[in-house]
Amino acid sequence: MLDTKDFTFFESQSNFDFKGFFLKIIGYWKWFVLSFIITFLIAYNVNIRKEKIYGMESSIVVKDENNPFFTANTSLVFNWGGVSDKVQTVITTLKSRSHNELVVDNLEYYINYEVKGKYYFEDVYGSVPFYVKIDKNKGQLLNTPIKIKFLSSNQYELSVDFAEYPSGKLIHYIDNSQSDLGTLNDVFVKKYKINEEVNLPFLTLNLHLNPDAINFKGKEFYLRFSDFNGTVAKYKEIDVSADTKAASVITLQLQGANKYRLVKYLNTTVSMLKKIQLDGKNQFATNTINFIDSTLLQMEGQIKEAENELKDFRRGKNVFQLEAGGEKLTDKVSEFDITKDELERKSKYLNLLNTYLLKNNDFSKLPAPSVAGIDDPNILINVSKLIQLSTQRAELGYSVKSNKMFTEFDSEMEALKKVLLQNIISAKTSLNVDMAIVNRNISALEGEISKLPEQQQELVKITRKYDLKDNLYSTFLQKRSEAEIVKAANISDIDFIDPAKDIGGGLRGPKTSINYILAILIGFLVPFLIVFLITLLDNNINTADDIQKLTKIPLIGVIGKRNTLNNLSVFEKPKSPLAESFRAIRSSLQFMYKKQKVEGSKILMLTSSVSGEGKTFCSINLATVFALSEKKTVIVGLDLRKPRIFGDFNIDNITGVVNYLIGQKTLEEVTQSTHIPYLDLITSGPIPPNPAELLMGGAMDDLIEELKLKYDYIILDTPPVGLVADALELAKYADATIYVTRQGFTKKGMLAVVNEKHKRGELNNISVLLNGFQNKNKYGYGYGYGYGYGYGAYGESYHDEVVEEKGLKKILNKFRKKNS
CATH class of the missing domain: 3.40.50.300 (P-loop containing nucleotide triphosphate hydrolases)
Incomplete structure (x- = not known):
């Protein structure tokens, strides 16, 4: 028979001894000290080996800058829409690939100027004593350090260690294509004079000294040519955001290793956007001026011909006697002729607009309706909206890949086109009525003129022709002058609040304090876990x-x-x-x-x-x-x-x-x-x-x-x-x-x-x-x-x-x- 003493299920079980574990941790203090030393050394080496990252920022404001010369008769101003629309357009444009390509290409940021530090190549753009001009049609060595050592004030040594940096790639910045150089394992070394052309199979450039270059003899610098698209992709990461408290204020932030490079990029990207926006704002005026110039060029011959015809007719005749009988009729019929010409110009513009709406999708090149004297508010507003949408769609095409957004633009533009076509029909109907009245009045006056003597009739005819051409020419000159005034008075809707500027500081990383905090945590955690596992797995009697x-x-x-x-x-x-x-x-x-x-x-x-x-x-x-x-x-x-x-x-x-x-x-x-x-x-x-x-x-x-x-x-x-x-x-x-x-x-x-x-x-x-x-x-x-x-x-x-x-x-x- 079994004795109850045979059962050990109720044997007292030991719980985790926290006090003993704490004392054991104290006993392993040397492990903790060693662990802290190792982690702090690692953190220190990480901190000194990491390149410092700085952050620069600038702020701009987007406004509705109304032209002080804007009137109903000079509706030539391009309008991006409300401020909120402008802000979103500006943000999208600043982050777009096409815009950043323009900025990178303008600044040539694919050319890197470096010095060799203890742990890495340091970006010294803006502080080197020289700059280079490259031939974009020729291939440049890709992603390989090119050493520049100044031997004297007018001579330098160019060298490339192909054994250490076997690139084998060339980049052609004319189209950003790449080609194979082949395998080179030697060290290339050659001396050049300042401003002398370097023409090599892997490098084509001219090195020039900056005007303020001093104390550069014996110093070494490095050139490195980066991939253009890769450089653009890096600067596309620019942080652009609207202020939550002031919707029209935009803040731009950019991070990198060189503060001078960041400041220049931020200011340049805004300056280029201002120019693009102002060019867009002047687009109507420019189109109108071009249209008027081409029209005036055609009319100059016509008005000169009418003027010569009038002079020839008056030669040898008593003009005062001839004019005495039909002067009043001539003035009346000239007024109706001018009115008729205005109606015909409006009709021609409406016909042109109708054809353009039916056959084209890009409406950004249209001249303003006011150039033809159209003052119908429906047509003016709808044409402005249509051109605005067309311009926005073209801008977004470079940065936005969402078909849904383009579909929304196309639907809105299609709706505007339908409304405009209806407006054109209504306007043409009104014009036809006015034209019929003018034609009846002209016919009545022509009937009276037909009763005059033959020479007087001829004089009235020639005078009508000349007056019409002269009045039309003067009208176009006035419209051109108005367009020039509007263009000259336009200012950009984008302006700096705070341009980017290096005022010291701006350090973003590496986060040395965080690394040291991590060193403390890891330095404690590693031996702690080891001691814990030792304690947990230790089945021996110790105390x-x-x-x-x-x-x-x-x-x-x-x-x-x-x-x-x-x-x-x-x-x-x-x-x-x-x-x-x-x-x-x-x-x-x-x-x-x-x-x-x-x-x-x-x-x-x-x-x-x-x-x-x-x-x-x-x-x-x-x-x-x-x-x-x-x-x-x-x-x-x-x-x-x-x-x-x-x-x-x-x-x-x-x-x-x-x-x-x-x-x-x-x-x-x-x-x-x-x-x-x-x-x-x-x-x-x-x-x-x-x-x-x-x-x-x-x-x-x-x-x-x-x-x-x-x-x-x-x-x-x-x-x-x-x-x-x-x-x-x-x-x-x-x-x-x-x-x-x-x-x-x-x-x-x-x-x-x-x-x-x-x-x-x-x-x-x-x-x-x-x-x-x-x-x-x-x-x-x-x-x-x-x-x-x-x-x-x-x-x-x-x-x-x-x-x-x-x-x-x-x-x-x-x-x-x-x-x-």
Whole structure:
């Protein structure tokens, strides 16, 4: 039948020891210091090796700049729409590929000027004493440093290390195409004079000095030609955003390694946009002027011909007499002729507009309707909107790839076209009515003129023709003058609030403080995790707390690490803290014996879980403590399988317990005296084939009885209870049992075996001893638990413990002893 003691499900389980873990972290402080040193060195090297990044910014405002000369008769101003539309258009344009291509090409930012730093090539654009002009039709070496070393004020050395930088690519900036150069493995070196043309298979340029260039002799610089599209892509990353509080204000931000380059790019990109916007604003006026100029050029011949015809007719005639009869009729008919011409010009423009709407999609080249005298507000507004949409669509075509947006533009433009076509029909209907009235009036006047004499009729005819041409010419001259005024008075809707400027600072990275903070975190986290894993995976007994959590068996004491070369630590250093630890255990044992009312000879059995836990060491030193107090003590070596207790006393193991148990020797014959007063030793003797059977025999009872008559204390050094059953056979003789564990060696699970034996009653009056204890946390003095509990601090001043020398001092002392 199973005993309830067989079940260990309710064995007290240890929880995570936070205090012990904290102390262990303190014990590994050197790991943390080393980790911090390494991470800080890494952070420092990262910081000094990273190129510094700066940020520059500028701000602009987008306004509705109305032309002061704008009137209903000079509707020649291009309008981008409301301010919100302008802002979005400006933002889109500044980030567009086409606009940035113009800026990069204008500034030639694909040519890099550098100096070789300790860790990287530094961008020194704006501070080099020279500049280069390249032939865009010729290929330039791509992405390869070209060294420029100034030998004198008018000579420099150009070199390329193809062995270190094997590029093999040429770029042609005329069309941004690339071609293969081939493989070159040599170092090219050649001297040139300033302003002399460099014409090489991989390089075509002229180097010129800046006017303010000084102190450049002997200095080295590098040229590097970058891919044009790659350079544009980098500057397309410009941050352009509208101010949330002021919708018409736009902020531009750009980051890079060279502040001068950033400032110049920001100001240039805005200046170019201002020019483009102003050109767009003047587009109507320019188109109108071009239209009028072409018309006037045709009319100059016609008006000159009419003028000559009038002069020829008047020659040799009494003009005053001829004019007297038809002057009033001439003035009236001329007025109607001018009105008719205006109507015809309006009709022609409407016909042109109608045809253009039906056959074209780009309306940005249309002249303003006012050039033909059209003042219909519907037509004026709709033509302006149509041209505005057409221009916006063309601008977005360079940067926006969304078909949905273009579809919206096309739908809106199509709707405007339909409205305009209806407006044209209505306007033409009104014009036809007006034209019919004018024609009737002209016909009536022509009927009256036909009644005049023939020469007067001819004069009226020629005068009508001349007056019409002259009036039309004057009208176009007036329109041209108005367009010029409008064009001259136009100003850009974009203006600087704060141009980009280097006023110091602007550093964006590397974030050195962040790197050092990361170094602190990583420097702490790495050893912390290692210590945590060591603690988590450590299944050894390390502290007295571990024992108290794993078993209810009392802890009798804690023994420090052996401080001598042999196991006779108490005898050789009787005043050491280690010796006092054994004395504390002796006191605890005497208290136990007294409590159990054990009289006469006392038997103490020492066992352990496995070999190597210091059971023999503890047996010898406990026996020494009893012997030093002038108590007759004997150590009985009962580990018949692995005897080892005799070596420290320089005693042989020829005869021993085995010889007594098999009846070969008497007690006196197997007992050997040691050099320690009052301490005898009985070794195990030769290894028998049946150790357990020998220990179970009656001879063992006789041995114990004889020993009791002769000795005050009998120390039984037994085999490990976790490996063999011998100790269990001997437990019945012991008044007290000490189960020896060793720090960092005994597994926690081994205590389950002792717990089971104790619950079954197989091991009575048992205590646990922690051997080989070192305060690995370096928290306190050498033996933290000292003599039983807490006596170790006193030992620092009372005992003759020799402080172990460390480091360089230890090496020097060894060297002195060797040579002495």
